[in-house]
Amino acid sequence: MGLFDDLIRNATKGINNAVNENKAAQPSQPSAPAPQSNKSERIVFSSCPSTLEEFRALEQADLSTPFKTAALTVLALTYFERDKELCYSMLQFISGPREMSPAEKQFINDRFMDGKSYIAKSYFEGATPANDYTPAQPLTVTVSENPYSYDNAGYAKLFIASGGADSPRHVMLRNAKDGKWYLWEQFLLSGIREPESSNPWA
Numbered sequence: 001m002g003l004f005d006d007l008i009r010n011a012t013k014g015i016n017n018a019v020n021e022n023k024a025a026q027p028s029q030p031s032a033p034a035p036q037s038n039k040s041e042r043i044v045f046s047s048c049p050s051t052l053e054e055f056r057a058l059e060q061a062d063l064s065t066p067f068k069t070a071a072l073t074v075l076a077l078t079y080f081e082r083d084k085e086l087c088y089s090m091l092q093f094i095s096g097p098r099e100m101s102p103a104e105k106q107f108i109n110d111r112f113m114d115g116k117s118y119i120a121k122s123y124f125e126g127a128t129p130a131n132d133y134t135p136a137q138p139l140t141v142t143v144s145e146n147p148y149s150y151d152n153a154g155y156a157k158l159f160i161a162s163g164g165a166d167s168p169r170h171v172m173l174r175n176a177k178d179g180k181w182y183l184w185e186q187f188l189l190s191g192i193r194e195p196e197s198s199n200p201w202a
Helices: 002-025 053-056 067-078 084-096 101-112
Strands: 040-044 140-144 155-160 169-175 183-188
Touching: 053 067, 053 084, 067 084, 067 140, 067 155, 067 169, 067 183, 084 101, 084 183, 140 183
Parallel strands: none
Antiparallel strands: 040 140, 140 155, 155 169, 169 183
16 A cells, blocks of 8 residues: 555646646736826916917927816816907817817806806915915916726826815816827816805805
8 A cells, every 4th residue: 555655645746746837837917907096286387378379389288198188177267257269269279179069168158157257266276265266376286186087098087176165076088199188078167165255154
């Protein structure tokens, strides 16, 4: 029996060695991709354009990152109060090949009714209800991502905090064939806290 035990033991050892060698020869399985970081970028506008041409000449207007396009969306919306057609033209520029619809323009018009132009200004740093949403200078927008911002290939869902809201609002950007990031949808115009100057109880 001792001889047979040795044979079985040696055979088992040989099988185990072969299995281990086979595992070592196989390529390792790729690990799951790490989640995206919660990166934020501060986009600073060194000047305030007064025309579409000046808007297009801004450093951020190369639309090379979704962060730049998201910040430009805020800047464009602040022009509605003084010149809504210029506002629409700026939004159309950052929308690229996607044509703005009449319904989209009407939605923006409706959101800014009754003097609510402060909604767009609330996304600039330093703008709060206490100072009637007067932004700090130079105009600065902080744009953030989260681990799910790039779940859909070719799209980016980024977030911008408002000084008048408890949670940030988001903007959807889309990457085109030319490598630029264009505005796809914006969800920035929901109601926020009113400025103190319009609050009769302040």
